[in-house]
Amino acid sequence: MSDKGQGFSVDVRQLEKYYGSIYALKKISFKVERSSIYCLVGPNGAGKTTTFRILATLILPTSGDAYIEGYSVIREPEAVRRVISYLPEEVGAYRNITGLEYLEVIAKIYYKGRGFEEAVERGIKISGLSKKDLRRLMKQYSKGMKRRIQVARALMILPRVAILDEPTIGLDPVQKVELRSIIKSYSKSRGITVLLSTHEMAEAEDLCERVAIIDRGSIVAEGYVEEIIRSVGAKNLEDAFVRLVSGGENAKNSG
Amino acid sequence: MLRTLVKKEIKDLIRDPRIWIPVLIGFLVLPIFGLIQNISISTQISQGYARQISAQVAVLDSQGIARDFLEILKASMMIYNISYVDREDAFPREADALIVINASSIESLAHGGRVETYIFYKTELASFSTGQGISFRIERAIIDASRIYVARMNNLTTSILPTLIYPSKVYSIPYIQGKNAVIASFDANQIFISTFIPIMVPMIFLLISIFILQYSSVSMAVENEEKTLEVLLSMPIPRRDIVLAKLAASGFIGALSLAGFGLGLLLYTEMLTSSISSFKTLNPNITQGLAPQYIGVPPQIIHKYLQGVEIQSAYDLISLSPQTIAVIVIYALEAILIAGAIGIVIGGASSDVRMANTISGSITPALVILWLATGFIDPSSLSARVLLSNPLTGLPFYSRIAMLEGYSSPDIYIYLVISGLEAIAITIIAGNTLNIEKLERLKKGLSIFRKAK
Numbered sequence: 278m279s280d281k282g283q284g285f286s287v288d289v290r291q292l293e294k295y296y297g298s299i300y301a302l303k304k305i306s307f308k309v310e311r312s313s314i315y316c317l318v319g320p321n322g323a324g325k326t327t328t329f330r331i332l333a334t335l336i337l338p339t340s341g342d343a344y345i346e347g348y349s350v351i352r353e354p355e356a357v358r359r360v361i362s363y364l365p366e367e368v369g370a371y372r373n374i375t376g377l378e379y380l381e382v383i384a385k386i387y388y389k390g391r392g393f394e395e396a397v398e399r400g401i402k403i404s405g406l407s408k409k410d411l412r413r414l415m416k417q418y419s420k421g422m423k424r425r426i427q428v429a430r431a432l433m434i435l436p437r438v439a440i441l442d443e444p445t446i447g448l449d450p451v452q453k454v455e456l457r458s459i460i461k462s463y464s465k466s467r468g469i470t471v472l473l474s475t476h477e478m479a480e481a482e483d484l485c486e487r488v489a490i491i492d493r494g495s496i497v498a499e500g501y502v503e504e505i506i507r508s509v510g511a512k513n514l515e516d517a518f519v520r521l522v523s524g525g526e527n528a529k530n531s532g
Numbered sequence: 533m534l535r536t537l538v539k540k541e542i543k544d545l546i547r548d549p550r551i552w553i554p555v556l557i558g559f560l561v562l563p564i565f566g567l568i569q570n571i572s573i574s575t576q577i578s579q580g581y582a583r584q585i586s587a588q589v590a591v592l593d594s595q596g597i598a599r600d601f602l603e604i605l606k607a608s609m610m611i612y613n614i615s616y617v618d619r620e621d622a623f624p625r626e627a628d629a630l631i632v633i634n635a636s637s638i639e640s641l642a643h644g645g646r647v648e649t650y651i652f653y654k655t656e657l658a659s660f661s662t663g664q665g666i667s668f669r670i671e672r673a674i675i676d677a678s679r680i681y682v683a684r685m686n687n688l689t690t691s692i693l694p695t696l697i698y699p700s701k702v703y704s705i706p707y708i709q710g711k712n713a714v715i716a717s718f719d720a721n722q723i724f725i726s727t728f729i730p731i732m733v734p735m736i737f738l739l740i741s742i743f744i745l746q747y748s749s750v751s752m753a754v755e756n757e758e759k760t761l762e763v764l765l766s767m768p769i770p771r772r773d774i775v776l777a778k779l780a781a782s783g784f785i786g787a788l789s790l791a792g793f794g795l796g797l798l799l800y801t802e803m804l805t806s807s808i809s810s811f812k813t814l815n816p817n818i819t820q821g822l823a824p825q826y827i828g829v830p831p832q833i834i835h836k837y838l839q840g841v842e843i844q845s846a847y848d849l850i851s852l853s854p855q856t857i858a859v860i861v862i863y864a865l866e867a868i869l870i871a872g873a874i875g876i877v878i879g880g881a882s883s884d885v886r887m888a889n890t891i892s893g894s895i896t897p898a899l900v901i902l903w904l905a906t907g908f909i910d911p912s913s914l915s916a917r918v919l920l921s922n923p924l925t926g927l928p929f930y931s932r933i934a935m936l937e938g939y940s941s942p943d944i945y946i947y948l949v950i951s952g953l954e955a956i957a958i959t960i961i962a963g964n965t966l967n968i969e970k971l972e973r974l975k976k977g978l979s980i981f982r983k984a985k
Contacts, residue, residue, distance in 0.1 A: 365762045371758070427763075
């Protein structure tokens with residue numbers, strides 16, 4: 278294990294990413310404390326998904342590095358993959374296998390023996406799907422059901438770091454509340470560090486201890502939710518976000 | 533109303549750049565095939581047609597009466613190096629063909645009979661190749677000689693020659709050098725099966741390879757479409773296992789397809805041969821007419837002039853040695869590997885199933901055309917070496933020439949090794965493309981074929 282990033286579950290250092298001539302990430306840095314929930318909020322195309330994909334070892338940064346549980350995403354991707362679990366924003370499902378079969382496949386990748394049974398049980402519980410639904414092919418699932426199965430998949434293996442890109446997207450309000458409470462309780466009781474992105478400021482306020490507001494590849498504000506609200510003199514996080522991001526220019530001019 | 537709809541449909545289709553993929557593949561791939569075949573065919577022409585044919589002629593119960601006919605035949609510009617044999621002999625090693633003429637039938641020419649001739653032509657290839665070219669030229673020479681003979685006997689002018697309908701009865705019998713055997717089957721079913729199976733079996737191998745390519749490309753494209761690949765790649769699973777799992781699954785489904793095809797082929801053959809059998813019982817002459825070049829060659833002629841040469845039934849052609857079967861099995865495994873791996877690359881580069889199907893679908897006719905072309909390719913030619921060095925073309929081509937010609941060159945092991953290395957290389961490439969960034973670059977490259985608007 279590398280000595281870098283000690284004390285923090287995630288340590289992002291000067292991450293930079295170019296896609297050809299597009300400058301997607303401009304040397305961003307942030308740290309996430311162990312067992313905490315950290316949110317990346319920002320408009321579409323701000324660089325949230327690029328950051329997550331680098332942390333999930335799917336793409337390489339142009340420069341900079343990131344450490345997850347002390348492992349470098351560049352030099353030790355295999356070690357990183359063992360401690361993370363990644364939920365992409367628009368992930369679907371294998372159409373012709375059942376929800377239960379899917380959870381079992383995932384459990385088998387990570388566990389043997391009794392651990393396997395327990396993981397599947399956890400998965401079933403997190404998904405909140407009925408036994409009948411779990412035995413149906415996933416092509417019959419609604420968008421919300423697919424999302425719940427995917428969140429269950431991400432959390433059932435009890436990763437040290439869960440990287441969740443818009444976990445509540447496509448869910449109805451009741452399901453959103455349910456899922457947030459699951460994420461919270463898993464983070465607290467199992468000591469899972471959660472790094473998530475969201476569009477919804479209410480969600481960020483409800484879930485996250487610390488927040489990074491990201492816009493056009495740069496972090497424009499970072500800190501505890503209350504700190505950020507106070508620093509820009511906003512009413513709430515949504516207001517702060519509008520002032521800091523795209524609308525920020527107008528807000529400055531008018532104010 | 534209809535016109536408006538048709539217009540709309542055409543516009544919608546023609547503005548979808550994906551429809552140009554098959555056009556482009558056809559446009560680019562076919563000239564390459566053309567080049568490969570061009571080399572092969574021109575080699576064959578130079579070998580088969582521009583070359584002198586040396587034939588030995590044996591006249592059964594040779595008497596003076598045959599001499600005139602033979603002189604006419606010899607004067608023909610089509611056959612060179614004619615020499616006579618009237619003794620018992622094996623197939624003359626140095627000759628391209630042995631012509632056996634029934635002398636009493638030459639006599640019958642004068643009274644409206646037909647010259648009975650057996651042409652044993654040397655071939656390595658029971659296809660549209662050199663051997664048949666030789667046989668064809670000898671046949672023409674004999675027909676011409678017979679016409680001239682008839683015209684002379686009846687004091688007719690030579691201008692009438694083309695109107696004399698075939699005063700010859702010519703049987704062409706392939707002498708297969710690799711097997712030291714002539715094929716002289718007298719059973720219509722055998723002839724049917726032996727000509728049918730060597731075409732169908734390689735065709736099925738080819739189709740199964742294409743299916744496997746499609747299965748694996750669809751499987752990858754679905755991963756892309758549903759974004760499940762990202763999940764898979766973020767898990768602690770070796771890339772190699774992901775590729776091998778896809779290959780194994782596509783190979784398994786491919787084997788199931790093969791079983792289905794095999795059973796279907798058996799039933800199909802059974803149905804067709806039973807219809808031929810019932811036909812034969814009704815009228816043996818009709819079935820004789822089906823393939824006259826193989827039927828009616830008296831075994832005593834073969835025994836007399838081709839001592840030491842085996843007479844094989846057409847069934848023997850399609851029975852394979854364990855060694856040949858082993859080669860086919862290795863080729864098949866290589867074909868599964870390479871087809872699956874190509875499919876993974878195609879599917880990985882395709883953002884959706886439709887794109888993957890468009891690409892793999894348009895490869896299909898190209899491969900089928902290439903397969904049809906193998907009928908013209910001599911196994912010793914450069915083109916054949918190219919085809920045998922790739923599992924996708926090597927599998928159907930080898931299974932065909934092994935059945936038809938008893939192809940047994942030890943070079944096959946070199947081709948197997950080259951094919952195997954290719955399959956492994958493509959599999960490694962497929963494993964390396966299991967990388968979100970590389971796949972996105974490939975997708976971007978293909979995105980020029982996606983709808984612009």
